[in-house]
Amino acid sequence: MAGLYIHIPFCRRKCHYCNFYSLASVKYFDKFVDALQKEIKQRAHELDEPLQSIYFGGGTPSMLEERHLSRIMHTIFSHFTILQDAEITFEVNPEDITEAGLQSFHNHHINRLSLGIQSFYDRELQYLNRIHSAQTAISAVELAQKKGFHNISIDLIYGLPNATAKSWENNLEQVFKLNVPHLSCYALTVEPQTALARFIEKGQLENVSDEAFEKQFEILIKKTEKLGYQQYEISNFCRDNFYAVHNTNYWFGKKYLGLGPSAHSFDGTTRQWNVAHLKKYVDSVNNGQVSAESETLTLIDHYNEFVMMRLRTQWGVDSSLISKRFGQKMGAHFTSIASKYLKSGHLKKSGTIIRLSEKGKFISDGIIADLFFTEEQD
Ligand code: SF4
Incomplete structure (x- = not known):
């Protein structure tokens, strides 16, 4: 079973922290959709397994007009074998949710929505340069549910300098109050070359702090557990087994095909990434082969x-x-490093399975880096 990822590289405007490949212009929208359809036809043969999931990410997929979505879906459904119960996720920004749009998602077999909400506080949304307000976000979720979407995920960001322990707790509670079964929470990172990095450098925006991260991560773990969410991955939480099929398959090393500029693919041995440049992407697909780089995993x-x-x-x-x-x-190597963390209580063991303990989750990156094997150790 495999997954299909479609990258829609347009946004209404750039969020300050964002380093995903997307353009705040719709100049090449039609040319992009033409090229994407061609890439689907050119590369569908690379997956020899039926699709268990399709994921539209970006960028802002909810900027696609219905005519675009119809063409893309028609091409996907005529070139892949798709399991009857495949998870089909669409990333949506709250400001784009309308009754007509939701009906169009139903008509095009989309059965899961991932909402980029990030916060239910207007001042935090302004820091991030998001377009929507807290009220728009709440209304968007309620409308989606009213129109029959219950498999919904919300993205939140923690560690904002203008967030407080209380506002972060309230953000988590709001997800619960909205009866949303899946939650993805990411720490705010200041990526180089982003507007956020420049504003912080010039002293126009406050910088993030490690203490705030740690405190808010602790709240995240405790609060989600109290609200009945299961932390099934360090950044992902769900209730009632609403696991994200697409992402879970990434973590289990399953095959996926990524289409669109900057999209990544994995066939079990080789990782490939498409050029992160819209014009180069469109030109290369029109010339018969997408411009991409690849590496074969050792x-x-x-x-x-x-x-x-x-x-x-x-x-x-x-x-x-x-x-x-x-x-x-x-x-x-694994046994020797893992035993050190088992002794310190950062890892725990049950039979042959080794997991992060609660305290290990706070230093997971360090533990993982320590468990890595390098060529020098070979
Ligand atoms: S909407 Fe998403 S992809 Fe677009 S700029 Fe904001 S964070 Fe980046």
């Missing part, structure tokens, strides 16, 4: 990805598999 890369992806999830790492899959050296 055994060490496979081990590092396996450890990183699994340890971030509730399913953990099955330590009995490491030597069998990756050989004695990596098996011994």
Whole structure:
């Protein structure tokens, strides 16, 4: 079973923190949709398994007009085998949600919405340069539910300098009050080359702080548990088994095809990423082959990805598999590093499965980096 990712590279305006590939202009929208349809036809053969999930991300997929969505969906459905119960997710910005748009999503088999809300506080939304207001976000969720969408995910961002422990707690409570079954929470990171990085450098916006992150991450873990959400991945929470199928398949190393500028693909051994430039993307597809780079994963890369992806999830790492899959050296390395963190209580073991403990979740990046194997150790 495989996944399909479609990257829609347009936004109404850029959020200060964003480093995803997207353009705040719709100049090439029609040319992009033409090229995307061509890329679907050119590359559908690369997946030899039926699709268990389709994910429209970006950028802002909800900027697609119905005529665009119809053409894209028609091309996807005529070139892939899609499982009857496939998860089809559409990323939507709250300001784009309308009754007509929701009806169009139903008509085009979309059965899961991922809403980029980020915060239910206007002052926090302004810091991030989001277009919507807190009230627009609430109304968008309510309208989507009224129109029959219950498999909804909300994205929130924590660690904002103008957030408080209370506002962060209230943000989480608001998701619960809205009866939304899935939540993705990301720490605000100041990426180089973003407007946020420039504003902070010039002293026009307040910088983020490690203490705020730690405090808000702690609140996140405690509060979500209290509200009945299960932390099934370090940044992802759900109730009633509303796991995100598409993302879970990434963490389990399943194959996926990524189409559109900057989209990544993985066929089990090779990772490929399309050019992150709209004009180059369109021209290359029109010339018969998308401009892309690729790398073939070594055994060490496979081990590092396996450890990183699994340890971030509730399913953990099955330590009995490491030597069998990756050989004695990596098996011994894993056992030796893991035992150090088992002793310190940052990892816990149940049978052969090793997982992050509650306190380990606070330093997960460091533990994972320590478990990595390098060529020098080979
Ligand atoms: S809407 Fe999403 S993709 Fe677009 S600029 Fe904002 S964060 Fe980036």
